[in-house]
Amino acid sequence: xxxxxxxxxxxxxxxxxxxxxxxxxxxxxxxxxxxxxxxxxxxxxxxxxxxxxxxxxxxxxxxxxxxxxxxxxxxxxxxxxxxxxxxxxxxxxxxxxxxxxxxxxxxxxxxxxxxxxxxxxxxxxxxxxxxxxxxxxxxxxxxxxxxxxxxxxxxxxxxxxxxxxxxxxxxxxxxxxxxxxxxxxxxxxxxxxxxxxxxxxxxxxxxxxxxxxxxxxxxxxxxxxxxxxxxxxxxxxxxxxxxxxxxxxxxxxxxxxxxxxxxxxxxxxxxxxxxxxxxxxxxxxxxxxxxxxxxxxxxxxxxxxxxxxxxxxxxxxxx
Numbered sequence: 001x002x003x004x005x006x007x008x009x010x011x012x013x014x015x016x017x018x019x020x021x022x023x024x025x026x027x028x029x030x031x032x033x034x035x036x037x038x039x040x041x042x043x044x045x046x047x048x049x050x051x052x053x054x055x056x057x058x059x060x061x062x063x064x065x066x067x068x069x070x071x072x073x074x075x076x077x078x079x080x081x082x083x084x085x086x087x088x089x090x091x092x093x094x095x096x097x098x099x100x101x102x103x104x105x106x107x108x109x110x111x112x113x114x115x116x117x118x119x120x121x122x123x124x125x126x127x128x129x130x131x132x133x134x135x136x137x138x139x140x141x142x143x144x145x146x147x148x149x150x151x152x153x154x155x156x157x158x159x160x161x162x163x164x165x166x167x168x169x170x171x172x173x174x175x176x177x178x179x180x181x182x183x184x185x186x187x188x189x190x191x192x193x194x195x196x197x198x199x200x201x202x203x204x205x206x207x208x209x210x211x212x213x214x215x216x217x218x219x220x221x222x223x224x225x226x227x228x229x230x231x232x233x234x235x236x237x238x239x240x241x242x243x244x245x246x247x248x249x250x251x252x253x254x255x256x257x258x259x260x261x262x263x264x265x266x267x268x269x270x271x272x273x274x275x276x277x278x279x280x281x282x283x284x285x286x287x288x289x290x291x292x293x294x295x296x297x298x299x300x301x302x303x304x305x306x307x308x309x310x311x312x313x314x315x316x317x318x319x
Contacts, residue, residue: 011042012111022091033078034093036068038111041104048107051099058100097220203231206243210268213247216257220268230272237275246271246278255286 013035017023023031041048049057059067065075085091095103104111207220234243243250250256250266258265280286 009042011038013038014110023093029074029080033068033070033075034082037082037094038104039103040067041102046111048104048111050102050104058097058102071104087132177199200228200232202235202240203228205233205240206231207268209240209244210247213244214251214268217253217265218267223317227269227272230269234272234275234278238278243278246281249281253281253286255288256281260288 014021023034025035037050041050044050061075061079062072064079065072068075070078079094079096082093083096087092093105095105097103203223207223210217212220250271254260256266271281
């Protein structure tokens with residue numbers, strides 16, 4: 001469908017009026033057509049009038065029914081309801097003019113924000129352009145750029161920066177651990193995060209290695225920004241092969257898989273939290289024997305007091 005030269009890309013919906021105003025008394029079908037009319041009016045221009053390009057007349061009812069993906073009779077019924085409401089003039093939402101030109105009643109009152117801000121947008125852009133035009137900043141070979149080119153280049157750089165940040169923030173999600181809204185939060189995302197991937201394949205490779213190796217430990221599904229940062233640091237310290245050995249040993253260590261007296265289980269977040277935990281796993285710090293406990297559980301080094309290491313592998317023989 002062709003749009004007019006003054007078409008807009010958005011319309012305003014007042015939340016309170018939408019949920020508590022008179023439009024809520026209409027059927028869901030009528031409300032859906034009303035929203036379609038608002039969007040079509042916005043797509044046509046900024047005047048709230050739905051007409052063919054050049055204001056040469058309006059769309060036919062058959063064309064409008066096709067645009068709204070409804071039957072002809074359904075459109076006619078909604079059109080009658082919105083233009084000849086039983087409550088009289090105050091209940092009408094559209095005005096049907098000759099040639100089937102449709103005008104949204106009170107459009108300027110509710111949809112004028114875009115037009116009112118036009119001056120401020122222009123003023124802001126003019127100030128930005130003036131700033132760069134008068135600037136004496138020198139960058140790699142672009143010191144001779146005029147103000148307009150600098151503005152365009154800076155905007156393109158900002159867009160690329162935002163896209164790069166969005167790709168990283170959109171790291172993939174888990175079933176048992178929430179994904180972040182920002183780098184300091186692990187709040188779950190509203191959409192299904194499993195469809196999203198980390199921009200660093202090594203980070204995803206490590207989490208996949210955890211899930212396939214540590215079958216006795218909590219599975220990882222969500223890769224939050226905080227978790228991804230930790231993994232990145234650990235991969236700088238040791239290659240992926242080292243972590244495969246760590247995970248294999250963790251999955252065979254009774255104390256780490258929950259067979260200690262407290263029933264505590266290790267997790268991926270625990271082992272990547274710092275530089276020491278993985279080295280302690282490989283050094284046998286959490287290896288224990290099933291001896292000297294009432295419950296029959298295995299005690300690990302973290303559960304022992306000084307002098308009790310006789311119970312650990314590699315310690316003194318217990319008398």
